[in-house]
Amino acid sequence: MDFSQMLERPRRLRGNPLIRSMVRETRVSKSSLIYPVFVRDGKNILEPIPSLDGQMRCSVDRLGDILEDVAKAGVKNVMLFGIPDHKDEVGSQAYAEDGVVQRALRFAKEHYPELYLITDVCMCEYTSHGHCGVLCGHEVDNDKTLPLIAKTALSHVQAGADMVAPSDMMDGRVLAIRQELDKNGFTSTPIMSYAVKYSSAFYGPFREAAGSAPSFGDRKGYQMDFHNRKEALKEAALDVREGADILMVKPAMSYLDIVREVADNFDLPVAAYSVSGEYAMIKAAAKAGLIDEAAVACEAAASVFRAGAGILLTYYAKELAKWIDEGRIG
Numbered sequence: 001m002d003f004s005q006m007l008e009r010p011r012r013l014r015g016n017p018l019i020r021s022m023v024r025e026t027r028v029s030k031s032s033l034i035y036p037v038f039v040r041d042g043k044n045i046l047e048p049i050p051s052l053d054g055q056m057r058c059s060v061d062r063l064g065d066i067l068e069d070v071a072k073a074g075v076k077n078v079m080l081f082g083i084p085d086h087k088d089e090v091g092s093q094a095y096a097e098d099g100v101v102q103r104a105l106r107f108a109k110e111h112y113p114e115l116y117l118i119t120d121v122c123m124c125e126y127t128s129h130g131h132c133g134v135l136c137g138h139e140v141d142n143d144k145t146l147p148l149i150a151k152t153a154l155s156h157v158q159a160g161a162d163m164v165a166p167s168d169m170m171d172g173r174v175l176a177i178r179q180e181l182d183k184n185g186f187t188s189t190p191i192m193s194y195a196v197k198y199s200s201a202f203y204g205p206f207r208e209a210a211g212s213a214p215s216f217g218d219r220k221g222y223q224m225d226f227h228n229r230k231e232a233l234k235e236a237a238l239d240v241r242e243g244a245d246i247l248m249v250k251p252a253m254s255y256l257d258i259v260r261e262v263a264d265n266f267d268l269p270v271a272a273y274s275v276s277g278e279y280a281m282i283k284a285a286a287k288a289g290l291i292d293e294a295a296v297a298c299e300a301a302a303s304v305f306r307a308g309a310g311i312l313l314t315y316y317a318k319e320l321a322k323w324i325d326e327g328r329i330g
């Protein structure tokens, strides 16, 4: 056989770790990771979350335990979720000045000024019925919910949030928040919109963790149908027009095609949320001895950036930071 005409040999660039990392097309860095943190009412609580092996839930007085680890790992960005003791029809603890997230923000701002504090803005953890807004009969009333979402975002920013991230999927909520923040002088606070959020069974472990499962029905009346692609572009375009600064796609793993579409069609930074079910599946498979946890988690994280996202929300953020240092990903 004559191989003299085989000029292209892709293997030349795979010869050793140095050349492989030199020609790498996708880079993953700590600065692009966001770590979700669950804060609940109560005192002296630091408890494992059963549905999310390796994740903790804490009261505000123990938040330092969690943030210390985050800071030590070299992760700079956190997303705060609140779990109140008291829930009611209109989710009033979501926008209470002394609500759990508001207190967590004041603590974190004072003690961890080096961290960038993002908050999830939604009602589902705060309503007695577990839906993402106020009800009219059995439906979530979009326009009655908007002022409450805007009020919640404002209260977070007043308590020290650096950025707000609405996840409720009401129509018009980015504009409602932008106007409320601007009216109160917070014109520089960015909004990361959960612009493309599918109604997904991958949120199961989170709802267990946050006690936010709807008490009846589902979220299909406001979150997106997982069969749809063009609708994702429509949702993203709307949020751009309403003043979003960052567009998020959620979940990540089963929606990498959508991450690519959003990244190609818009000039805003794109974030992807690798949700609780994605994390739980890797954990469970690793525990069963079926896969190498670190290797699979690194591969899954890189896929999100390869698909075009520049920001990744993940429960693996602290471990990924370590794996970046160890050269397993990066």
Ligand code: PBG
Pocket: 120, 122, 124, 132, 167, 168, 202, 203, 204, 205, 206, 207, 212, 274, 275, 276, 277
């Ligand atoms: C609140 C919210 C949810 C998640 C993020 N924000 C739950 C939901 O929409 O039911 C899911 C995050 C995860 O699964 O990791 N609306």
